Amino acid sequence: MAEKIAVLGAGSWGSVLANLLDENGNDVRLWSNNPDQVAELNEKHTNEHYVHDFKYSESLKAYTDLTAALDGVAAILFVVPTGAIRIVAQQVKAVLQSTDNQPIIIHASKGLELNTHKRLSEVLSEEIPADSRQAVVVLSGPSHAEEVAKRDITLITAASADNAAAKFVQQLFMNDYFRIYTNNDVIGVELGAALKNIIALGAGALHGLGYGDDAKAALMTRGLAEISRLGVALGAQPLTFIGLSGVGDLIVTATSVHSRNWRAGNELGQGQSLKSVIDTMGMVIEGIPSTKAAYELAQQQGIEMPITEAIYDVLYNEADIKKVIPQLMQREGKPEIQ
Template identity: 60%
Template sequence: MNPQKIAVLGPGSWGTALSQVLNDNGHDVRIWGNNPEQIAEINEKHTNTRYFKEVVLDEKIKAYDDLEDALANVNAILFVVPTKVTRLVAKQVAQVLKHKVHVLHASKGLEQGTHERISCILEEEIPAEYRDEIVVVSGPSHAEETIVRDITLISAASNNHDEAKYAQQLLSNDYFRLYSNTDVIGVETAGALKNIIAVGAGALHGLGFGDNAKAAIITRGLTEITRLGVAMGAKPLTYSGLSGVGDLIVTGTSVHSRNWRAGDALGRGEKLEDVERNMGMIIEGVSTTKVAYELAQQLHIDMPITETIYKVLYEGMDARAGILDIMRRETREENEFSN
């Protein structure tokens, strides 16, 4: 692939890591953000110490706080902003974009209120004449590992296979590999919903439970994720892949995961508002729990783990009492999909 001009929207940990991947592949990378001090740090010191204390970025990576400048003559835009501001940023992009581009996103969440997936938001806010089909970049990936060029394998999903192939060629290299996929609904819902289970897995750890409980919540959590995703139109097989079970494992078992760390703190008795303040970063699993709970009610999908986490987060239920409620549920057939 010839070198491309890429605007990465969002200078957080994952946006920064993906910017380095793109730079390593010889592309012209522009990171856009709205924090002038952070932008200045990237340009002047070539660091982003809020997320990576000891990483020095290539000086060719440039940061912008002016969106129109960042988007000038780019071939592609990669959204890596929190779910709650995706619509706002997409509206801003639509106002200043002057030519057709490839549009990708690497965020994981569902919008509160509308319950919409991120690709749907981007489709609604960016006119079709300015973009091709959206590409979803998702899978088992800690920014802390990708930034040091540890091996990472993820998925690129789009309704247009050529667009998925474009993302593969754009990002793949010796340490970062993408597999194409056409199940956008499956890849997006898997990436969003696994954050809920990661909060629960962290809470189990904080409460003092061991590996048996960890295995239980991951496997039964995957069942819930698949159940809801299929009801929304996804393909069941997607949840057995990188964006499904792969991402669930890496997020539900690691201290790198802010969702796991948030759950761990809740399990140790900290209050949610304190956890969110101390984290200093968006905990997507908290807002996604509310959306998933509402969707499950709407679609009549049984999601006991998600429902329990919702009650802990939003109704003040004691986490240990919630676990007992699940354990005392009527026994079921394991492979009975509707249960």
């Protein structure tokens, strides 16, 4: 059955997911606060700044008017940067409270809110009260917009405390190249999504410094140990971190040139300044604020995360990236499983 869906955020991931939902037969409204981008999507059916050489469905409509985009929708998919989630959610709340509509809320963003360290489903639940919505569902896993646009095979997870809502989202997105699994571990899925971006920065930096596959494998493995340690301390299920939203997302983000976080780390490893990397990327590098949030959260929880600490020192304390690696290697010996 076709559904009316609003997708908020017309970056690479948001626009490609909107296109997929349109191809699945839904009435999709793609919202952006950039009038030029909306005009390009509606008139040329392209989004060149984010996804090169890709033609969007002609039936996909883009909006700058949030009220019009949300009119009568069954679900709202947030795909805006982490730093904008709360602000956009407040705008959505204002629209929904003027109607009797109660849509399912979905988000496909990956990060932790700075200062509060809250997961994005927590932010959405705070800002959009229960009487204005149904359940909140998290959509996450190993996925690049560029590959989904080419209809490459992709498998991800829909996580919610409400199993019926997770199944609704599963059916909404699934087709012959995009497969969704359900999961009830919202904490684990969201933390895996946010924290793997930190490890991807490190993996890119190793590549930029000229290290080989052994070093990258070591970083990813021990990075996953850190992610799991913090996640379990915060209530996540351990097995989530060996699933799609854990090791799956870590692999794709820490090994691919499609990953902004990997590319940013690679440029840092090659000697570029953090400011230069941010200025030239042209898109949000979620791993940078996530590193700060995770570092502070780990300090509060008393969780040991040496790789995250090292990357934090490079990003926020101007530590020499060439010196932090031997410092990590020369730490006191420990058991692997602890």
